[in-house]
Amino acid sequence: MSSCNILSIAGSDPSGGAGIQADLKTFSALGGYGMAVITALTAQSTTGVTAVHEVPGHFVAAQLETLLGDVRVDAVKIGMLANAEVVEAVADALDRHAPPHVVLDPVMVAKSGDRLLAPEAIEAVRTRLVPRVDLITPNLPEAAELLGEEERHDLSSMREQAERLLALGARRVLLKGGHLQGESSTDLLVAPDGRVATFTAERVATRNTHGTGCTLSSAIAALLPRRRDYDDAVRDAKDYLTEALRRADDLDVGRGKGPTHHFHAWWDAPRRRG
């Protein structure tokens, strides 16, 4: 493969910790060529979101058509979608172009508590997008919203919720346990045949966790074209994120929850699999 072309469809975070900025840094750090279709501008810092300017659905569609009509895309990461019109535009483009390795991070609310997806758009994500992607990566509140259930905080309930998300039509589910308490941080990957793989990492003691979900889903998208299977891509993506969290306190960005540190991944070459 000449270059590995990875597309982010997401919102902008001017503080650089989440959204397309985090996605592009991750693609680059992992050796990919990054591209971005912007769905919304946020006025955002490490302390929160003060305003959102949504890109009209027809203009998201125009960005996607123009790009996908020209460039070979090897994997796609989808993040903030803001509203149902944008969800529809993205679902239509996936139908028309069928890119490989589509990873959906169903972003709903930022860590600061600010909404990034209109509540009435959740139904469109559930019915129009979830059945069209290869992997969804909800956190615990997002899983509960997609299922219309209570949020659960133990591994056996997480496993049951992940299986119910698979039943919504997702090909694979990575249910992220960043919102659990404890010394480790565990995510569950449910495969199409129902097999569950567990990924556990040390819980890094830092307040700089802004954009962890964006970074993980982008790292998975960047690695999928170069890994043997989803298990390998998720394992290496989580290793990358954990190291970026360990290095986060080297940065000095803002007064709130700062970003993780997107180091250039010298480790990728010796660990390359597949």
Ligand SMILES: Nc1ncnc2c1ncn2[C@@H]1O[C@H](COP(=O)(O)OP(=O)(O)O)[C@@H](O)[C@H]1O
């Ligand atoms: N303090 C931490 N140390 C290590 N891993 C973490 C930490 N916080 C979150 N993670 C990991 O970051 C990823 C995203 O976590 P999560 O907080 O659940 O999602 P989101 O950012 O979408 O809310 C998961 O793999 C989770 O296990």
Ligand SMILES: Cc1ncc(COP(=O)(O)OP(=O)(O)O)c(N)n1
């Ligand atoms: C523009 C934009 N997109 C997504 C998010 C949410 O990112 P996430 O990785 O879930 O991290 P937190 O913001 O929750 O720390 C965002 N904030 N902005």
